[in-house]
Amino acid sequence: MSETITLSVDGEEITIEPKRTVAAALMLAAERPAWRRTRFNNEPRGLFCGIGVCFDCLVTVNGEASLRACLIPAEDGMVIETSERGTR
Amino acid sequence: MSKENSVRQKHCDVVVIGAGPAGLAAASQASGAGAQVLLIDQSLRPGGQFWRHASEEHDADPGRWHHGWNTYTQLAKVLERAIGTGRVEHLSGHHVLTGERTGTGLGLTVQPVPELADGVRGLITVEAPAVVLCPGAYDRQLPVPGWTLPGVMAAGGVQAFIKTQGAAPGRRAVLAGTGPFLLSAAASVIQAGGEVAAVCEAADLTGWVPHGVAAALVPSKGLEGAEYISLLAKHRVPYLRRTAVTAIHGEQRAEKVTVSRLDRHGAVVAGTEKHFNDVDLVGLGWGFVPQSELVVQFGAQTRIDIDGSLIGVVDTRQHSSVEGLYLAGEITGVAGATAAVAEGRIAGYAAAWMAGYRVRGARQAAAAQRDKILRANHRAFARAMHTAHPLPAGWESWMQEETTVCRCEEVPYHRIRESTETLSAQEPRGLKGTTRTGMGWCQGRICGAAAICLAKSSGDQRKEQAARAVAKRPLAAPVRLSDLAESRAQTRPLKAP
Amino acid sequence: MVPAVNASDVLVIGSGAVGAAIAYFCALRGLSVAVVDSGAVGSGTSSKCEGNLLVSDKEHGPELDLANYSLKLWQGELAEHSHLWEFENKGGIIVASQESSMASLQRALRVQREHGIRVEEIDVAELKRYEPNVTDEAVGAAFYPDDSQVMPMLVTAHLMRMASEAGAHMWPYTEVTGLLRSGDEVRGVITARGSFWADAVINAAGPWGGQLARLAGVNVPVEPRRGYVLVTEPMEPKIFRKVYAAEYIDNVGSSDGGLQASPVVEGTPAGSVLIGSSRERGGFDTTFNPEAIGRIATNAVKLFPFLAETRVLRYYFGFRPYVPDHVPVIGPDPRAPGLWHACGHEGAGIGLSVGTGKIISQAVAGEDTDLSLEVFSPTRFGELTEVAA
Numbered sequence: 001m002s003e004t005i006t007l008s009v010d011g012e013e014i015t016i017e018p019k020r021t022v023a024a025a026l027m028l029a030a031e032r033p034a035w036r037r038t039r040f041n042n043e044p045r046g047l048f049c050g051i052g053v054c055f056d057c058l059v060t061v062n063g064e065a066s067l068r069a070c071l072i073p074a075e076d077g078m079v080i081e082t083s084e085r086g087t088r
Numbered sequence: 089m090s091k092e093n094s095v096r097q098k099h100c101d102v103v104v105i106g107a108g109p110a111g112l113a114a115a116s117q118a119s120g121a122g123a124q125v126l127l128i129d130q131s132l133r134p135g136g137q138f139w140r141h142a143s144e145e146h147d148a149d150p151g152r153w154h155h156g157w158n159t160y161t162q163l164a165k166v167l168e169r170a171i172g173t174g175r176v177e178h179l180s181g182h183h184v185l186t187g188e189r190t191g192t193g194l195g196l197t198v199q200p201v202p203e204l205a206d207g208v209r210g211l212i213t214v215e216a217p218a219v220v221l222c223p224g225a226y227d228r229q230l231p232v233p234g235w236t237l238p239g240v241m242a243a244g245g246v247q248a249f250i251k252t253q254g255a256a257p258g259r260r261a262v263l264a265g266t267g268p269f270l271l272s273a274a275a276s277v278i279q280a281g282g283e284v285a286a287v288c289e290a291a292d293l294t295g296w297v298p299h300g301v302a303a304a305l306v307p308s309k310g311l312e313g314a315e316y317i318s319l320l321a322k323h324r325v326p327y328l329r330r331t332a333v334t335a336i337h338g339e340q341r342a343e344k345v346t347v348s349r350l351d352r353h354g355a356v357v358a359g360t361e362k363h364f365n366d367v368d369l370v371g372l373g374w375g376f377v378p379q380s381e382l383v384v385q386f387g388a389q390t391r392i393d394i395d396g397s398l399i400g401v402v403d404t405r406q407h408s409s410v411e412g413l414y415l416a417g418e419i420t421g422v423a424g425a426t427a428a429v430a431e432g433r434i435a436g437y438a439a440a441w442m443a444g445y446r447v448r449g450a451r452q453a454a455a456a457q458r459d460k461i462l463r464a465n466h467r468a469f470a471r472a473m474h475t476a477h478p479l480p481a482g483w484e485s486w487m488q489e490e491t492t493v494c495r496c497e498e499v500p501y502h503r504i505r506e507s508t509e510t511l512s513a514q515e516p517r518g519l520k521g522t523t524r525t526g527m528g529w530c531q532g533r534i535c536g537a538a539a540i541c542l543a544k545s546s547g548d549q550r551k552e553q554a555a556r557a558v559a560k561r562p563l564a565a566p567v568r569l570s571d572l573a574e575s576r577a578q579t580r581p582l583k584a585p
Numbered sequence: 586m587v588p589a590v591n592a593s594d595v596l597v598i599g600s601g602a603v604g605a606a607i608a609y610f611c612a613l614r615g616l617s618v619a620v621v622d623s624g625a626v627g628s629g630t631s632s633k634c635e636g637n638l639l640v641s642d643k644e645h646g647p648e649l650d651l652a653n654y655s656l657k658l659w660q661g662e663l664a665e666h667s668h669l670w671e672f673e674n675k676g677g678i679i680v681a682s683q684e685s686s687m688a689s690l691q692r693a694l695r696v697q698r699e700h701g702i703r704v705e706e707i708d709v710a711e712l713k714r715y716e717p718n719v720t721d722e723a724v725g726a727a728f729y730p731d732d733s734q735v736m737p738m739l740v741t742a743h744l745m746r747m748a749s750e751a752g753a754h755m756w757p758y759t760e761v762t763g764l765l766r767s768g769d770e771v772r773g774v775i776t777a778r779g780s781f782w783a784d785a786v787i788n789a790a791g792p793w794g795g796q797l798a799r800l801a802g803v804n805v806p807v808e809p810r811r812g813y814v815l816v817t818e819p820m821e822p823k824i825f826r827k828v829y830a831a832e833y834i835d836n837v838g839s840s841d842g843g844l845q846a847s848p849v850v851e852g853t854p855a856g857s858v859l860i861g862s863s864r865e866r867g868g869f870d871t872t873f874n875p876e877a878i879g880r881i882a883t884n885a886v887k888l889f890p891f892l893a894e895t896r897v898l899r900y901y902f903g904f905r906p907y908v909p910d911h912v913p914v915i916g917p918d919p920r921a922p923g924l925w926h927a928c929g930h931e932g933a934g935i936g937l938s939v940g941t942g943k944i945i946s947q948a949v950a951g952e953d954t955d956l957s958l959e960v961f962s963p964t965r966f967g968e969l970t971e972v973a974a
Contacts, residue, residue, distance in 0.1 A: 047245065050242060518626060531898060
């Protein structure tokens with residue numbers, strides 16, 4: 001499994017193994033433990049339940065907002081926008 | 089609403105919701121009896137949370153992360169064959185939004201999981217005479233100072249990550265909460281190359297002593313436990329009993345963990361704090377919460393199980409109080425995958441029977457008998473386990489005024505106390521209305537257990553009402569307004585028996 | 586827990602916003618007050634609505650007077666508590682998307698203005714300044730600066746807390762099963778927790794008010810009129826006022842029994858958007874009506890196209906206490922002396938609660954009321970025999 005895929009994360013390209021979820025790509029390759037800020041306290045949030053229950057890991061993928069990063073299989077060319085500096 | 093949008097008609101007798109251990113068993117049994125089965129599951133691959141795995145092209149040996157993998161591969165093979173013959177339709181990457189009784193059967197609204205949908209939109213309505221609901225469970229959580237920091241995860245989430253990614257979501261972990269699952273999660277971290285600084289078990293484990301017989305009925309569980317213990321010993325991982333993580337520290341992510349001893353009532357013993365530095369992963373789990381919203385939507389009878397979970401009431405055939413609705417797996421009481429498989433088979437058989445597919449014979453009778461014994465033994469084991477691993481009654485002793493209880497709406501502990509003390513919010517619904525606890529994205533799935541405790545609902549009946557109020561989610565998942573707007577005429581009528 | 590004999594000056598049946606407001610204003614006056622509710626505080630309609638304080642949907646007459654009077658209280662003697670219940674004087678906008686509806690809106694405006702409602706007609710450019718995300722189909726609109734919003738559950742819980750602090754006693758999970766009578770007089774109520782005696786027994790049971798009146802043998806034709814509300818994911822503010830379509834006013838004023846739906850869309854301080862509304866009469870029907878949900882969603886997307894991609898996290902429905910003439914029932918019932926009514930506020934109960942509470946407290950205390958109770962009289966519907974219920 002030497003092949004890799006490339007994602008864009010907030011404009012930066014990262015190269016990952018194709019089996020990654022978007023959450024895993026952010027954590028393992030982009031070294032981003034958090035990719036969202038809470039709307040009241042501006043706290044960083046990342047992966048919590050890991051199985052689609054808690055909605056803490058929301059992210060925008062290819063322009064579609066509010067998707068759970070833990071559930072999305074990463075695909076070559078995906079454009080990921082986090083709101084770590086926003087206030088979603 | 090346009091006609092050309094309406095989905096093709098399907099012949100189907102039994103709908104199975106969930107493709108975990110119970111759902112796979114139910115689908116294989118019902119289709120084996122001759123019924124047309126629609127299997128709806130939110131993941132792309134079958135297996136549920138228990139057998140969650142990467143696809144074969146990405147992981148040549150997914151079995152190495154799993155227990156009971158042989159059972160999975162057998163069930164998966166049966167499923168694949170039944171899909172091949174057209175007996176089962178596997179609607180993967182879909183989840184059920186609503187379930188209700190219709191005049192003629194049971195009705196469901198189903199939508200593609202947006203994260204997996206690849207542009208497919210719209211809702212599907214399904215009606216069938218029999219539904220086997222196998223929704224599984226997720227980690228139960230209790231809040232603790234610092235638990236919203238990145239790097240703090242559900243213990244089950246840690247394991248799910250490892251099973252699908254083949255790597256740990258952190259370098260050095262502390263696992264904490266209660267129950268044997270913590271050991272399983274710790275073993276996964278080690279197996280994935282991570283380090284485990286400690287496993288903190290809130291119970292003192294003497295609770296197991298009176299239940300030796302129940303444990304002996306399920307030798308496989310004992311063996312599994314022994315494997316974990318010896319793995320932890322080999323890696324010199326401290327297994328700290330009557331200990332809880334009582335604070336997690338860090339600026340932008342978890343960096344350090346405080347653990348404390350608990351007294352007999354599960355309250356923190358002052359002065360017993362210990363620190364684990366250089367920890368970037370904390371896995372928390374206090375048992376499991378069955379996904380009960382569809383049971384509540386259907387209006388089926390529920391009760392509070394020994395572990396405090398809201399579960400569906402079923403008869404010996406796994407039939408609920410709602411005609412045609414069968415329940416199997418954790419939704420009838422958290423008891424693990426083996427019980428779930430046995431219940432799934434019983435339910436699948438009964439649902440097919442109800443739909444008119446009746447298989448009789450000595451082999452069938454013997455198999456059914458074996459399933460009933462398996463179910464009974466594993467249920468007895470589960471009762472022993474729940475008794476030995478209770479939620480610590482004194483958990484509020486580690487809360488601080490500002491500790492977040494509801495993660496979605498960022499409701500701090502003190503606001504909940506103010507509400508219960510001065511705004512007469514003595515039940516979760518009042519708490520929700522006055523503080524927004526449970527109103528956010530997760531709809532109270534994560535903070536629900538804490539909300540029930542904090543609302544101080546007392547008495548069994550009041551407790552069940554409180555748990556039902558928390559589980560009352562008219563939509564089982566978020567749905568786009570455009571999908572609701574267009575949903576009305578899209579139906580998928582199914583053949584009556 | 587319950588004293589053997591519970592006696593008070595005032596007994597309020599129902600702890601919704603109206604019951605809580607009555608308890609508060611009565612207790613403030615020094616009257617002894619007990620409140621009983623079959624469930625938890627505010628667990629009926631008050632926890633299943635939107636918290637509208639509207640003048641824009643009122644026709645001239647007693648309801649408008651009560652709305653204006655209430656608004657003065659919200660912004661006057663209760664203003665110091667505004668932050669507790671997220672009071673927002675955000676203003677309301679009625680959007681017309683067709684020339685014909687604009688014409689009828691203009692006709693309505695003229696009448697409303699004559700009766701003192703503050704309203705200004707605004708053109709599309711102004712509308713877009715108020716609501717940049719509103720539909721491009723809009724042809725015109727009206728802006729009502731006095732329309733306001735509160736969080737209804739917080740209103741109810743805090744009014745009840747303030748009532749308790751003034752000496753009122755709250756009895757949740759205490760269902761009224763019968764009335765204590767002495768001839769025609771009503772002297773108190775019977776509950777599973779014992780009897781509660783009172784000089785004034787006040788029916789603030791909302792949509793259940795009709796049933797309660799029947800216990801006393803009198804006709805107060807309050808019926809439930811179901812309404813759904815959809816709640817979206819939290820978001821950055823994109824909707825700034827209470828925004829509805831011109832058809833909404835017609836539906837509020839109609840008595841049609843079938844399903845009616847017209848869009849009412851508003852943001853909340855917590856970030857989620859509340860989307861209504863539907864109206865159906867069919868008793869306390871709790872079965873799911875996908876038709877209502879679908880029509881609400883369709884209407885909302887027409888008004889704010891960006892909502893198409895917005896996710897709904899949950900919906901709820903409540904039962905408005907509907908009366909045929911859309912005027913609340915407030916005051917003593919001469920047919921059953923000792924019994925008072927304060928119900929039938931339909932979709933306006935949160936907004937009208939404080940005005941209702943205050944004039945009831947004045948009347949119970951034997952003082953002149955700030956508004957005449959005559960027009961709200963419970964006897965205006967005729968005798969019980971007329972309703973074939």
